[in-house]
Amino acid sequence: MGINTLKILAIDDQRDNLITLRAVLTDALQGCTLFTALDGLSGIALARSEDPDAILLDIIMPGMDGFEVCRRLKAEERLRDIPVIFLTALGTDRETHVKALEAGGDAFLAKPANELELVAQLRAMAKLKAAHRMQRFERDELTALVAERTHELELELAERKRVEQALRDSEANYRSLFEHAPIGILIADQQSFYLDANEGMCRLLGYSREELVGLHASNIVAPQIEPAREAIRTSTGYFREWQFVRKDGSTFTAEVAVMKMPNGNLMATVQDITERKRMEAQLAQSDRLSTMGMLAAGVAHEINNPLSYVLFNLESLTDDLPRLGSALRSSLDIMGKRMGQKEWAAALGPELELLTPAMLDDILARFKDALGGIYRIKDVTRGLGTFSRVDETRLLPVNLMDVIELAINMAFNEIKYRARLVKDYGQLSSVLASEGRLSQVFLNLLVNAAHAIDEGALDKHQILVRTWQQGEEVFAEVRDTGRGIAPQNLPRIFEPFYTTKEIGVGTGLGLSISKNIIEGYGGRIEVRSELGKGTSVIVRLPIRRLERAATVEPPIPVEAEPKVRGRILIIDDEDGIRHAMVRMLKGHTVVDVASGEEALKLLESDQRFDLILCDVMMPTLSGVELHEWLAQTLPDLAKQVVFITGGAFTPRAQEYLASVDNPQLEKPFDMNLFRKIVNDHIKNAGH
Numbered sequence: 001m002g003i004n005t006l007k008i009l010a011i012d013d014q015r016d017n018l019i020t021l022r023a024v025l026t027d028a029l030q031g032c033t034l035f036t037a038l039d040g041l042s043g044i045a046l047a048r049s050e051d052p053d054a055i056l057l058d059i060i061m062p063g064m065d066g067f068e069v070c071r072r073l074k075a076e077e078r079l080r081d082i083p084v085i086f087l088t089a090l091g092t093d094r095e096t097h098v099k100a101l102e103a104g105g106d107a108f109l110a111k112p113a114n115e116l117e118l119v120a121q122l123r124a125m126a127k128l129k130a131a132h133r134m135q136r137f138e139r140d141e142l143t144a145l146v147a148e149r150t151h152e153l154e155l156e157l158a159e160r161k162r163v164e165q166a167l168r169d170s171e172a173n174y175r176s177l178f179e180h181a182p183i184g185i186l187i188a189d190q191q192s193f194y195l196d197a198n199e200g201m202c203r204l205l206g207y208s209r210e211e212l213v214g215l216h217a218s219n220i221v222a223p224q225i226e227p228a229r230e231a232i233r234t235s236t237g238y239f240r241e242w243q244f245v246r247k248d249g250s251t252f253t254a255e256v257a258v259m260k261m262p263n264g265n266l267m268a269t270v271q272d273i274t275e276r277k278r279m280e281a282q283l284a285q286s287d288r289l290s291t292m293g294m295l296a297a298g299v300a301h302e303i304n305n306p307l308s309y310v311l312f313n314l315e316s317l318t319d320d321l322p323r324l325g326s327a328l329r330s331s332l333d334i335m336g337k338r339m340g341q342k343e344w345a346a347a348l349g350p351e352l353e354l355l356t357p358a359m360l361d362d363i364l365a366r367f368k369d370a371l372g373g374i375y376r377i378k379d380v381t382r383g384l385g386t387f388s389r390v391d392e393t394r395l396l397p398v399n400l401m402d403v404i405e406l407a408i409n410m411a412f413n414e415i416k417y418r419a420r421l422v423k424d425y426g427q428l429s430s431v432l433a434s435e436g437r438l439s440q441v442f443l444n445l446l447v448n449a450a451h452a453i454d455e456g457a458l459d460k461h462q463i464l465v466r467t468w469q470q471g472e473e474v475f476a477e478v479r480d481t482g483r484g485i486a487p488q489n490l491p492r493i494f495e496p497f498y499t500t501k502e503i504g505v506g507t508g509l510g511l512s513i514s515k516n517i518i519e520g521y522g523g524r525i526e527v528r529s530e531l532g533k534g535t536s537v538i539v540r541l542p543i544r545r546l547e548r549a550a551t552v553e554p555p556i557p558v559e560a561e562p563k564v565r566g567r568i569l570i571i572d573d574e575d576g577i578r579h580a581m582v583r584m585l586k587g588h589t590v591v592d593v594a595s596g597e598e599a600l601k602l603l604e605s606d607q608r609f610d611l612i613l614c615d616v617m618m619p620t621l622s623g624v625e626l627h628e629w630l631a632q633t634l635p636d637l638a639k640q641v642v643f644i645t646g647g648a649f650t651p652r653a654q655e656y657l658a659s660v661d662n663p664q665l666e667k668p669f670d671m672n673l674f675r676k677i678v679n680d681h682i683k684n685a686g687h
Contacts, residue, residue, distance in 0.1 A: 006032040006126055009052040011043035011069060012087075013061040017111070021056065021087075028119045040064035044072055047079050054125040057105075059088040059096070067103040074104035081132035083125035087111055184254075184270035187261075192217035192229055195265065204254070204272055206247035220245055232258050232266065241273070253277055283513065308577055308646070308668040315671040395521075397430040398438060400474055400541070401467060406435075407442035408465065414450040417619055419461035419480065426468040429543035433521045441514040445478040445537050448511070452482025452535060458619065473523075474543050479536040485529035493527060566682035567608060571599040571623065572615040572644065577667075581613060584674070596621030600629060607637050611681040616645035616653055624656045638662075642677055644669075 006029060010021050018036045025034055035050050037043035040061060047055065055073070059066035066086060073079045083106040088096070100108050106128060107121050178185055184201030188194050197212045205212065205220060212220075221228075222243030232238045238258040243251050258268045408421070415421055431438075446463070453461045464479040485493065494515045511525075518525050523541035568585055570592040572578050578592040591609075593599045596618050603609075616623040623643060630638035643657060646667040657664060663677055 006054070006122060007035070007050060007052040008032060008054055008056065008122065009035045009037070009043060009046055009050065010056040010087075011037045011040065011061075011066070012056075012058040013038050014058070017058070020112075024113075024115055024118065028115055029122070040066070040069035040072075043069060044079075047073060047082060048076075051078075052082060053129055054122050055082055055084045056087045057084050059086060059100075067099055070100070070103040070105055080104075081129055081136060083107065083128045083132075085109060085121055085125060087113055181269075184272075186212075186268045186270065188217065188266045188268065190264055190266070192266075201270060204246075204252070204270065205244065211247075222251055232260075242270075244270070280513075280516070303646075306574075306576060308580070311668040311671075313580055313583075319671075395432050395434060398433045398435045399430050400428050400438070400476055401425055403435055403438045404442050404465060404467065404476060406439050407446055410439075410443050411446035411450065413617075414447055415463055417455050417458065417617075418450050418453040419458065419463045419482075422462050422464045424464065424466040426466075428467055428469050428474045431474060431521065431523075431541040431543060433541070437517050438521075441517050441539065442476070442478070444511065444514050445539075448537075449478050449480035449482065449535070452480050452484070454483075456620075469543065472543055473540050476539045476541075477536060479534065481534040484531040484533055484535055485527075486531055490527065490529055494525075566610045566678060568611045568613065568678070569593070569599065569602070569609045570613045571596065571618075571626070572613075573618045574615070577615070577644075584671070585678070595619070596623065596626045599626055603630070603634065603637070607634055609637065609640060611678060612637070612641045613644055614641050616643050616657070622653070624653050627656075627660070627662070640681060642681070 008025060008029075010018055012018050012021075015038065018038075022034050022036070025032055035046050035052060037046050041064065043055070043057070046052075057066045057069060061069075066088065070084050070086075073082065073084060084104065085107040086096075086100045086105045087109050088111060097108055106125060109118060109121060178198050181198060181200055184204045185198040186194055186201055187196040194212050194215050194217070197207075197209055199209075202209055202212065207215075217229075222245055228238075228240065228242075231240075238256075240256055242254055242256045244254055245251055252272055252274050254270045254272050256268055256270055258266055261267050408415075412421070446465075449463045453463075461481045463481075464477070466477040466479070468475050494511050515525050518539055518541065521541055523539060526538045526540070527535065528538075529535040566585070567589040568591070570578050570581050570585075570590065572581075572592075573594055575594070578594065582590050582592055591602070593602060597620060599612075599614070600621065614623040614626060623645075627638055627641055627643075630641065639662070641662050643662055643664045644667060645653075645657075645664065665674060665677065
């Protein structure tokens with residue numbers, strides 16, 4: 001069933017709550033059907049008649065509370081598969097959670113429910129119901145099959161004369177299953193010579209049955225077979241991925257399960273997973289794009305800050321240079337007339353030749369060329385949003401520390417507002433891998449570490465990145481002091497799509513894909529975690545040799561002097577941005593501060609500002625938080641705020657900026673637009 005055709009049952013004794021819920025669901029899930037009941041008995045009756053995809057259930061209701069309603073729903077065979085989401089104003093205390101789970105509840109949301117979380121829960125519950133129904137169907141089918149087989153055995157025991165025929169029938173059934181199974185099946189002796197193969201296996205390999213019988217496993221399996229034979233001999237169950245070689249020489253990847261037969265022979269089931277591998281590669285790429293979609297704004301923020309003051313200064317110099325040259329030439333001409341041209345030329349000498357119009361035009365052209373380059377960089381930063389170089393099959397010697405530094409640079413904007421970053425690097429040899437794939441691994445680990453720490457406690461938390469080498473392996477550890485992982489969740493963290501993060505933050509694929517990447521390079525990932533104290537993730541990889549790559553220093557910005565009017569406050573944690581804007585605003589009273597705290601302290605005693613230019617993303621006290629304070633305490637002054645951002649990338653910042661009418665300037669912004677906004681505010685302030 002599509003999400004827009006869901007049937008939802010809401011049970012709540014408060015009619016207003018049901019009206020609100022209908023409004024939310026009508027807006028968020030257009031086309032869904034909502035049934036409502038004001039008491040438990042009516043709700044149970046509706047559940048019987050309408051078979052909803054999910055039930056939203058209040059806890060506190062007269063007569064029969066939500067726990068009892070849930071117990072009755074789960075007690076009925078027809079209703080027990082319908083997911084129940086407890087929706088109550090009681091909050092999320094542990095005792096209520098326990099009661100809800102004991103009653104059979106599937107999820108728990110506190111009122112008022114977040115719309116995105118509610119919709120996500122309904123989507124998940126609809127899938128859960130379908131899965132439960134499918135499991136029940138399969139269980140019933142299995143029960144029926146078992147009953148049928150049991151009946152056959154009873155008939156065999158009761159009718160001795162039919163035993164021989166029944167055995168022949170059973171053999172025929174087995175052979176039919178063997179021949180018509182949708183996967184490949186091989187029978188081999190203990191020395192791995194093939195005794196039989198079904199039609200599915202013949203199709204996979206391109207051999208006839210006659211050609212396969214008598215071949216050794218080493219003839220069709222790409223890796224050496226001896227280690228696998230030893231593992232099969234010593235284990236009770238064997239399940240691995242093998243590379244098979246077809247008759248034409250081509251290869252494919254298959255999942256192989258080997259079991260020992262009562263007669264000592266081996267039976268192997270072989271399932272081609274080439275398509276699944278392709279999908280996993282696409283998922284890996286999708287996960288990278290998802291991660292980079294979250295971090296691209298942060299990277300752009302870090303690039304756009306220095307880019308902004310370079311752009312400010314170059315634009316200002318480009319505007320001012322013609323006037324400066326003209327004024328300088330006029331001054332020289334006047335002084336020459338007063339002193340006499342010959343005497344003046346003799347006094348200046350060759351320096352006078354440097355001040356020709358052609359030389360000034362050449363200088364102006366250089367500035368314009370530089371400005372063109374800055375505009376190109378500006379376009380690149382706006383297009384930043386992918387991290388798409390997969391390099392899945394190309395393995396090269398890679399310096400792990402370079403990879404980690406790249407990942408740190410990409411993830412740093414997620415880290416710097418949550419924890420101090422501590423590096424403890426040891427000397428490392430290189431590893432054989434794809435630099436892009438390894439970068440994805442450490443980017444995932446660093447982002448996970450940052451997300452384990454709440455914003456606002458920078459001085460209490462740290463993320464440690466440590467590397468060392470031991471024997472023929474290199475080690476890299478990412479350790480955080482965040483909330484940690486609950487013991488019951490730790491065994492599941494590498495499962496695809498499993499996540500404890502809130503909806504919209506990650507896909508649940510990062511660790512699963514990272515584990516596959518590292519194991520594909522012959523390494524492994526080890527995770528240790530303690531709830532409330534943090535998590536340590538250690539990556540182990542075999543070494544190769546590689547010299548470190550050189551680094552490139554960033555360009556040094558050039559200064560300029562813009563001109564506008566007004567009494568203006570500038571708030572930005574980037575010194576270069578503040579200095580550039582101060583120069584652009586020369587001629588007016590300009591106050592600049594480097595943090596939200598400084599601005600708040602200043603504004604408590606001085607509100608005489610016509611304009612406040614405020615950066616959005618700043619450590620400790622952000623521009624959003626400062627504006628919230630202004631809106632509550634000094635609402636008129638809050639209207640004078642112009643937000644400046646290199647990319648408001650947190651969901652809260654995006655939501656807040658969309659909710660206010662204040663102008664926004666995205667770094668690096670156009671100087672003419674900057675001047676227009678400044679002039680408009682000064683004019684509106686009465687200057």
